[in-house]
Amino acid sequence: MRRGEGHAVTQDARRGRRVTVVLAALVLLTGAALVALTVSRSGGPARDGPEAGFARDMSAHHAQAVRMSFIVRDRTDDRDVRLLAYDIISTQSAQIGMMTAWLDEWGLPKTDPAGPMRWMSGHGGHPGASAAMPGMATRERLTDLEKASGRAAEVLYLRLMAAHHRGGVAMAEAVLARTDHDRVRRLARTMVEGQRSEITLMNEMLRRRGGPAA
Structure with missing residues (x-):
């Protein structure tokens, strides 16, 4: 593998990790919102x-x-x-x-x-x-x-x-x-x-x- 190709692979890997982190954060935020809605409704009349x-x-x-x-x-x-x-x-x-x-x-x-x-x-x-x-x-x-x-x-x-x-x-x-x-x-x-x-x-x-x- 040439030097430039190795650098590109490293950048792709980093971008992939960032996308994974962002998706995980979105999943957590969505889950938290659903939990909050459920708690709000269950705590209501x-x-x-x-x-x-x-x-x-x-x-x-x-x-x-x-x-x-x-x-x-x-x-x-x-x-x-x-x-x-x-x-x-x-x-x-x-x-x-x-x-x-x-x-x-x-x-x-x-x-x-x-x-x-x-x-x-x-x-x-x-x-x-x-x-x-x-x-x-x-x-x-x-x-x-x-x-x-x-x-x-x-x-x-x-x-x-x-x-x-x-x-x-x-x-x-x-x-x-x-x-x-x-x-x-x-x-x-x-x-x-x-x-x-x-x-x-x-x-x-x-x-x-x-x-x-x-």
């Missing part, structure tokens, strides 16, 4: 825990409030009722997005195959049980709202939504008693304060329309 149950069930609860608000928006020209409906649509749609993002972050399913409300004591709070969410309007009442118009639609909406909000407050208070998760607690407190305030507003609106408080 449990699949059947109150945080996940609250995020799933409150998202479904909010979805009905948004639906009722869209219905009344098209059934009345009253400015105050339409403004309230718009506020509920905007606020609760944003909160649904937040809770859905939590479930994605935690690597948890959006629905519980075993049924809703298992996390909330007194509402199907043992394994395998399920129960209706508090405050939810029945299908018949939703149909009534879709058929109503004007003052009748306003009064029915306000009564249904006040009951719906009371159910939402009960769910938010239930998760506050069951979790130390900072983000879940902050959102639940926001819901309690906001929905209690809107219940007061809706009762005032009902009185102005000659109906009893809900």
Whole structure:
């Protein structure tokens, strides 16, 4: 072997070792990232825990409030009722997005195959049980709202939504008693304060329309 050829072989060997070291480092970094992701998810809320149950069930609860608000928006020209409906649509749609993002972050399913409300004591709070969410309007009442118009639609909406909000407050208070998760607690407190305030507003609106408080 000539002198120049030996030098070239040495350089190739060094480059090969560098490539091997780089590949090994990439493998280690990828493994560390996967371990960190697994640890992060395993250290998050449990699949059947109150945080996940609250995020799933409150998202479904909010979805009905948004639906009722869209219905009344098209059934009345009253400015105050339409403004309230718009506020509920905007606020609760944003909160649904937040809770859905939590479930994605935690690597948890959006629905519980075993049924809703298992996390909330007194509402199907043992394994395998399920129960209706508090405050939810029945299908018949939703149909009534879709058929109503004007003052009748306003009064029915306000009564249904006040009951719906009371159910939402009960769910938010239930998760506050069951979790130390900072983000879940902050959102639940926001819901309690906001929905209690809107219940007061809706009762005032009902009185102005000659109906009893809900």
